[in-house]
Amino acid sequence: MFDRPGDGASRGNGARGNHGTGQTHAVLVALDFGDDDYAESLAEIQLLASSAGVTAKEVVRGKRDRPDSAFYAGKGKVDQIAETVAATQSQLVIFNHELSPVQERNLEKRLNCRVVDRTSLILDIFAQRAHSHEGKLQVELAQLEHLATRLVRGWTHLERQKGGFGMRGPGETQLETDRRLLGKRVKVLKDKLVKVEAQRAVQRRSRNRAHVLSVSLVGYTNAGKSTLFNTLTRAGVYAADQLFATLDTTTRKLHTGSAAGVVLSDTVGFIRRLPHTLVAAFRATLEETVHADLLLHVVDASSADRDAQIEAVNVVLKEIGAHTIPQVLVYNKIDLTAFSPRVESDECGKIMRAWISAQNGQGLDLLRTALGQVAETAVESSRSDASTEAMV
DSSP states (O other): OOTTTTOGGTTTTTTTTTTTTTTTEEEEEEEEOOOHHHHHHHHHHHHHOOOOEEEEEEEEEEEEESTTTTTBSSSHHHHHHHHHHHHTOOOOEEESSOOHHHHHHHHHHHOOOOOOOOOHHHHHHHHHOOSSSSHHHHHHHHHHHHHHHHHHTTTTTGGOOOOTTBBBBBTTTTTHHHHHHHHHHHHHHHHHHHHHHHHHHHHHHHHHHTTEEEEEEEEEETHHHHHHHHHHHHOOOOOOOTTTTTSSSSSEEESSSSHHHEEEEEOOOBBBOOHHHHHHHHHHHHHHHHOOEEEEEEEEETTTTTHHHHHHHHHHHHHHHHHTTTTTEEEEEEGGGSSSOOOEEOOOOEEEEOOOOOOTTTHHHHHHHHHHHHHHHHHHHHHHHHHHHHHO
């Protein structure tokens, strides 16, 4: 966990275990730069650490106007972090921020332990959760592209000349060799993902010819998308009360009681400041969202931060070009609130919002019926368009 390739020798076991127990203890660092969502972001990094299998022993807080160029935190704060690491016997320090390669290297030298930032933590969770061939390809690509930034100035132990017969060109540094090999692997992964995307395109064309409504579940991670997907389709997708419980896209037929066909896809959850490398790497998976006829935007109705979470999801949807697709807000977990199950439509009868509980089934019949009506309308419109084209 959290080891750099080829870097384990310099730090022993790195983040592996605590006195042989196999448990990783960490110190979390969350600095306040005056952002409005500081409290929510702090709670989120704690959930991320827990989802990664890390036990947070202590949280170091602090306020700054701007990051320090060398250590991100000021020298006094770094001293406090070092004292906390020693007191808690932690093997890992997790920053709730994005560190530069130089900052990461400087902190590791000063703290004498492994240091990871928010992006690296999310990447590690993704690596643990990816099970399908496609998911593993996407995670490896994201890891390598993130690692590529760490090959510049950060990996000082690789900055040495290593020529030699049968090894590499004379005068080529280890760093240059690693960069070249990494580039080749990235190209191989991208080529494989292009093939995956082509296969998905064939499947979409087949569904379009059959006049099937394509619906994608999107939403903030841990909003209950996979639980809703399982309840509606009986798919048996892994679902748990943790961030990024499932990564791999799953598509199943949804029975709505209507003659019109509906297929439902469960996709990876979103999060604040989702790393761009992940958005780019998971573009093949997110293609299901981009090409959907309808998005069910699942929201945790019990969260006090739900409006900010809705906005965070919409930001990612815009980034991948899915912001123009019709969207229905599905407020989940109403069993934890005072909301009652219902479906709300606009003056034209178009479904806009739904209040349900995927856990106990409240409101699911209403949602299922509404989706059936949407599918029937879409099929009628598609057939009408096809007849018009035939006449022309």
